[in-house]
Amino acid sequence: MIPQYYFNSLSRETPLSAETPILPLENDDEIFDNRQMPGTTTPNIPGGTNPTQPNQMIDYTQGYLQTQIGKRVRIQFLIGTNALQDRTGILTKVGISYVIIKNEDTNTLELGDLYAIKFVDIY
Secondary structure: OOOHHHOOHHHOOOOOOOOOOOOOOOOOOOOOOOOOOOOOOOOOOOOOOOOOOOOOOOOOHHHHHHOOOOOEEEEEEEEOOOEEEEEEEEEEEEOOOEEEEEOOOOOOEEEEEHHHEEEEEEO
16 A cells, blocks of 8 residues: 555645645745746847747857858768768758758758767868
8 A cells, every 4th residue: 555645735625734845935035936037028030930949040060051051051961970972052951850962963951860960061
C-alpha cells in the first residue's frame, strides 16, 4: 500500500488546513513572473521583431546565414565520419535545421542538413 503523503494535495477537493506549500512563492518572486513591469519597454530590434529563436539571432549559424540570403555560397557537408561533399549555389532559405540553395547549373533547389555543415564560403 502507498503511504498517504505520496498523493498530490492538488487532487483533493479540500486541502488540509495544516498543509504548507513546499516552495512558497513571494509576491516579488522574479523567477516565475514573466509579466512586463510597468514603465519598462521591450528592446527595439531593427526589423520589428524581438529575436528569441536561434534562427533569428546572428550569434547562431541559422541567424547569420539568414543575413546572407541571396548570395552565392559554397557549403561543405560532412557525410558519415570522414567524407566531405560540397554544394554551390545561391542561398535562398535558412530554416531551423536546413538550408536551401539554388543550384545555378540545373536551376533546382537543394535542401541540406544544417547540422552536417562544416564550412560555408560566401561570395
